[in-house]
Amino acid sequence: MSDAHAARRERLSEYCSAGGADAALITKPANVRYLTGCAPCGATLLLTRERALLVLPAGLPPDDTGEHPYAVDLPHLTAEPEQDTAEVAAESAAGLRVSDLAVEEHDLTVSRLRAVAALAPAVRLTDLNRAVEHLRVVKDEQEIADLRIAAEIGDQALGELLESILVGRTERHLAMELERRMIDHGADRAGYPVSVGTGGHSGRSAHQPTDRRVEEGDFLTVSLGAQYRGYTVCSTRTFVIGAAPAAWQVELHRLVFEAQRAGREALLPGVPGSAPDRAAREVLRAAGHVEQWPQPFGHGVGLEVREAPQLGPDEMGKLDNRVPVTVGPGVHLPGRGGVRIEDTLVVRPSEAGGPELLTITTKELLAL
Amino acid sequence: MSDAHAARRERLSEYCSAGGADAALITKPANVRYLTGCAPCGATLLLTRERALLVLPAGLPPDDTGEHPYAVDLPHLTAEPEQDTAEVAAESAAGLRVSDLAVEEHDLTVSRLRAVAALAPAVRLTDLNRAVEHLRVVKDEQEIADLRIAAEIGDQALGELLESILVGRTERHLAMELERRMIDHGADRAGYPVSVGTGGHSGRSAHQPTDRRVEEGDFLTVSLGAQYRGYTVCSTRTFVIGAAPAAWQVELHRLVFEAQRAGREALLPGVPGSAPDRAAREVLRAAGHVEQWPQPFGHGVGLEVREAPQLGPDEMGKLDNRVPVTVGPGVHLPGRGGVRIEDTLVVRPSEAGGPELLTITTKELLAL
Numbered sequence: 001m002s003d004a005h006a007a008r009r010e011r012l013s014e015y016c017s018a019g020g021a022d023a024a025l026i027t028k029p030a031n032v033r034y035l036t037g038c039a040p041c042g043a044t045l046l047l048t049r050e051r052a053l054l055v056l057p058a059g060l061p062p063d064d065t066g067e068h069p070y071a072v073d074l075p076h077l078t079a080e081p082e083q084d085t086a087e088v089a090a091e092s093a094a095g096l097r098v099s100d101l102a103v104e105e106h107d108l109t110v111s112r113l114r115a116v117a118a119l120a121p122a123v124r125l126t127d128l129n130r131a132v133e134h135l136r137v138v139k140d141e142q143e144i145a146d147l148r149i150a151a152e153i154g155d156q157a158l159g160e161l162l163e164s165i166l167v168g169r170t171e172r173h174l175a176m177e178l179e180r181r182m183i184d185h186g187a188d189r190a191g192y193p194v195s196v197g198t199g200g201h202s203g204r205s206a207h208q209p210t211d212r213r214v215e216e217g218d219f220l221t222v223s224l225g226a227q228y229r230g231y232t233v234c235s236t237r238t239f240v241i242g243a244a245p246a247a248w249q250v251e252l253h254r255l256v257f258e259a260q261r262a263g264r265e266a267l268l269p270g271v272p273g274s275a276p277d278r279a280a281r282e283v284l285r286a287a288g289h290v291e292q293w294p295q296p297f298g299h300g301v302g303l304e305v306r307e308a309p310q311l312g313p314d315e316m317g318k319l320d321n322r323v324p325v326t327v328g329p330g331v332h333l334p335g336r337g338g339v340r341i342e343d344t345l346v347v348r349p350s351e352a353g354g355p356e357l358l359t360i361t362t363k364e365l366l367a368l
Numbered sequence: 369m370s371d372a373h374a375a376r377r378e379r380l381s382e383y384c385s386a387g388g389a390d391a392a393l394i395t396k397p398a399n400v401r402y403l404t405g406c407a408p409c410g411a412t413l414l415l416t417r418e419r420a421l422l423v424l425p426a427g428l429p430p431d432d433t434g435e436h437p438y439a440v441d442l443p444h445l446t447a448e449p450e451q452d453t454a455e456v457a458a459e460s461a462a463g464l465r466v467s468d469l470a471v472e473e474h475d476l477t478v479s480r481l482r483a484v485a486a487l488a489p490a491v492r493l494t495d496l497n498r499a500v501e502h503l504r505v506v507k508d509e510q511e512i513a514d515l516r517i518a519a520e521i522g523d524q525a526l527g528e529l530l531e532s533i534l535v536g537r538t539e540r541h542l543a544m545e546l547e548r549r550m551i552d553h554g555a556d557r558a559g560y561p562v563s564v565g566t567g568g569h570s571g572r573s574a575h576q577p578t579d580r581r582v583e584e585g586d587f588l589t590v591s592l593g594a595q596y597r598g599y600t601v602c603s604t605r606t607f608v609i610g611a612a613p614a615a616w617q618v619e620l621h622r623l624v625f626e627a628q629r630a631g632r633e634a635l636l637p638g639v640p641g642s643a644p645d646r647a648a649r650e651v652l653r654a655a656g657h658v659e660q661w662p663q664p665f666g667h668g669v670g671l672e673v674r675e676a677p678q679l680g681p682d683e684m685g686k687l688d689n690r691v692p693v694t695v696g697p698g699v700h701l702p703g704r705g706g707v708r709i710e711d712t713l714v715v716r717p718s719e720a721g722g723p724e725l726l727t728i729t730t731k732e733l734l735a736l
Binding site (some may be wrong): 059081105111127172 | 427
């Protein structure tokens with residue numbers, strides 16, 4: 001992978017040069033990881049036209065061979081204890097006679113920027129904006145392969161849970177069991193806190209699991225995503241507990257299923273990023289469901305669980321080929337619960353079969 | 369608790385007034401929680417001399433009664449989707465004709481500060497510095513009671529684990545089981561990722577659990593801390609697996625035990641913050657152990673796992689009564705493993721019996 005990382009750094013250097021900066025200071029962890037393949041918490045990357053220098057925080061333990069496990073193939077320095085890696089990188093930039101240094105103003109705090117400026121007084125600081133996030137939007141096939149494995153892990157964990165007895169268990173226990181199963185199947189970790197909502201909690205987005213126990217007749221909404229080699233997908237499913245779902249449950253599930261399908265079918269290269277959300281929302285609105293706190297039904301995924309593009313109803317940009325996104329509409333009826341169904345898909349052209357579904361667990365209303 | 373929160377806001381207002389600011393913009397989550405008792409991710413607090421206004425992010429679900437669960441007894445606004453709560457607060461500050469607004473420059477990114485400045489062009493922005501963190505250092509007895517419960521939860525989880533069979537289980541499984549047990553005993557969550565290190569991984573600080581299995585003859589280092597009502601303590605213990613520890617294991621454990629005791633005994637109101645670290649380090653140095661990547665052996669705990677004061681060897685400040693801190697020296701021998709022992713204690717005067725130990729699980733070398 002280090003060739004891919006070098007190519008990414010090369011693209012970023014070209015972007016900086018075009019903007020008049022001869023170096024960039026990368027502090028946002030997902031961006032450092034994208035450009036180097038390694039991301040100990042708190043590392044900073046200094047990228048000049050000629051070289052890349054990774055600054056590691058103090059206190060990272062050596063591995064069993066005594067080697068630094070994060071060094072990979074990049075030149076690196078280690079900060080002193082209590083010393084900020086961005087400050088060390090700023091000193092290096094000054095020593096290398098950098099004239100224009102682009103920093104990540106959306107990540108760097110005001111205090112850190114001031115410290116960087118003080119240590120590199122002859123260096124002009126500019127804003128890199130979200131250049132690395134922009135590079136990250138379209139994935140290469142290796143990244144998509146990692147996302148595919150992340151999705152498989154989540155599907156396996158969920159499939160196993162569905163075979164067990166659920167009635168009487170708490171949301172918290174189910175969430176912890178899903179997390180454990182994802183790790184057993186090879187996940188780095190859960191990419192975001194597993195959400196399990198039963199009864200009146202079902203259908204909520206990002207519901208924090210409680211001690212409520214699963215009861216006969218409940219809707220059960222599960223949202224989970226494994227992280228694999230840093231990449232996370234999102235998947236949400238809603239089931240019903242017991243052999244005989246109520247008519248309103250069957251109807252609501254059918255509606256959200258239709259809305260989610262409409263959203264998925266709107267995913268094509270070149271269409272506006274708002275199209276999937278609008279298509280899904282239209283189905284729900286036609287049935288009288290207007291959210292009081294409307295949230296976008298989708299977003300990009302990758303090294304962050306939520307990253308560009310945002311796919312809200314007002315998104316202006318167009319979708320590109322090889323962009324993995326979520327489509328996850330839902331309806332929550334206060335006091336009664338609801339349904340949410342969310343997939344992660346990769347945008348692909350119609351010639352290639354259209355969007356590639358990564359999260360393949362069935363979306364039918366299973367009665368468990 | 370809302371009286372306590374109002375009193376904290378009052379103290380902060382007085383601090384701001386003394387510094388010439390007539391309002392403060394609090395964005396750091398732990399600080400918002402300290403001043404309001406509630407902390408949905410992304411909330412911002414605007415505090416003027418006359419009033420407190422909490423700005424909540426869009427998309428927080430209402431609770432089952434339809435009420436906003438985070439509103440408590442403070443006036444509040446909700447941001448639009450995709451809108452930054454700090455920007456809404458800045459607009460409110462402008463509307464209230466605030467003249468000098470102190471912001472948390474160590475938390476606010478450069479981009480957010482710029483947006484705040486653009487929305488409140490007539491308002492002069494100054495740095496609040498770490499005023500709220502400073503207020504948070506000395507705890508009240510309610511906060512200490514919460515920390516005490518957090519410590520009890522961790523002790524219970526660890527005690528249960530020690531009664532089970534450990535040989536053959538992986539570090540990851542043991543860590544997940546400890547997390548689950550803490551939640552079972554009433555923790556909000558694990559306050560930091562549970563660390564379990566066996567064999568060559570033992571004795572490391574913040575070791576990330578792997579698939580290595582516990583073997584006969586291993587050292588086993590466990591670090592865990594429950595979060596209870598937002599408050600987290602830290603506890604680390606090292607055990608040996610099997611009935612007959614090797615001589616070097618007994619000797620190394622005795623040494624770290626002595627070092628940790630020396631550190632604990634140095635904890636008194638009025639002594640320099642460096643005293644516990646220096647006392648512990650001196651014992652280790654005398655036995656020839658000098659760390660290649662020296663990290664402070666202690667730090668404050670509270671609403672953050674690591675907060676002021678830092679208790680490194682170069683700490684200049686003095687310890688105060690009612691400050692909860694950790695004392696956690698360790699030795700790691702590459703390839704062989706090591707020992708780390710860490711407690712959380714509250715600084716108390718000698719008349720009151722000296723430091724109050726919160727993490728009471730035995731520190732003896734248990735052979736499991």
